[in-house]
Amino acid sequence: MTMHKVPFHAHLRSLLYPMAGAVALLGAVTLASTPAEARDLPAIKQDVFQVANSGAYPPFSYVDTDGNLVGFDVDIARALADEMGVDVNIQSSPWNGIVAALTGGRFDACICSMSVTEEREKAVDFTDGYYMSGISIWVRGENDDISSVEDFEGKRVGSTLGETGNQWATERTDGRWRNQTFQGLPDMLNALTTGRIDVMITDDIPVYVALNEKNVDIKQVDVGELPSGPIAIAIQEDTPKLMAALNEALAEIKANGTYQEIVDEWIGEGVELN
Structure with a gap:
């Protein structure tokens, strides 16, 4: 990942101060829940693509001073929905229960800068990574x-x-x-x-x-080697059509420049996320 200094953007002031109207409380990610019947892509197309993030992780997702849920992950979710041809509803959900809300059927996907871990893979499936973090x-x-x-x-x-x-x-x-x-x-x-x-x-x-x-x-x-890995989209298990559609949409927004435009807007011009 290449990082460069970038101009100050007013919408990122909340990075350094408590967020106005933040609705999500970060806690231990609870994995235990009663799995609901998963909605695959055909069912989602007949309804609305329900997406979750924490709303408490600027600049990836947070509540701005006007009470709007905004950020990098929010725009990624909208771009992917456009590519898949589905309507999308993006909501914040407390981090300590976000995986349980997904497996319980409240959401179809968590586009929430979630790192892929062995523990989480026991409860959900992950798409291809959309950036690397550590x-x-x-x-x-x-x-x-x-x-x-x-x-x-x-x-x-x-x-x-x-x-x-x-x-x-x-x-x-x-x-x-x-x-x-x-x-x-x-x-x-x-x-x-x-x-x-x-x-x-x-x-x-x-x-x-x-x-x-x-x-x-x-x-x-620098204290030596630290954990790092892909950030990916979490979805319910046994949703192969949704998995394929999300991976295809991710590849497309990276190829057509939409992904980099979102990076430039929220992370900084000249920054490349691998």
Whole structure:
């Protein structure tokens, strides 16, 4: 992934501050639910394509100051629906129950910057990836005391509950540091810059965008290899026609330039997401 500095966009101010009217609370992604009969593409075409995201993950999905659900994932969902020739209804859903809502039949797909994990693959199917992401470690700019995981000892480590960064931190602490959880990046970034936490563990791309858009005195710390992988669309199992249609639509919006236009709008001009 190539990152470049980009001009400030007013609609990304919410990256660094709590979102007005945010309706989703991020938590541990609950997988347990009673599976509902899956709707494949023919049934969706006769109705509306129901899509979920968290609404609390700027610039990928968030509620703007006018109360509208906007962001990269929102526009990706609309572009894919256009390619498939279906009407779409995009709603926010609490992250701690978003997979359960999908498997329970409330939604047909989660276009919500969800990373592909073995645990999630036990409950849902995933399309081809539409970008790559990984977790990253951040500290305040003046902090020269942390250069490895061993240096976390006794520190306050922040992460978003339900994200892979939180899982990583929880599995490795062994009581050596104190984990604190947050609703999303804006609150966590504020906690880091004001000294309420010492370390921030989160997905890399939203932080890169924040640094492009605002003068924030934080820096990334290389602590060795960290989890990274594809971000994909989650759908109910046993929906082969929907899977094929989504993969075909993803390929088409990448080929015709629509995907890059959405990247330019929400992530930054000159940025390429692999």
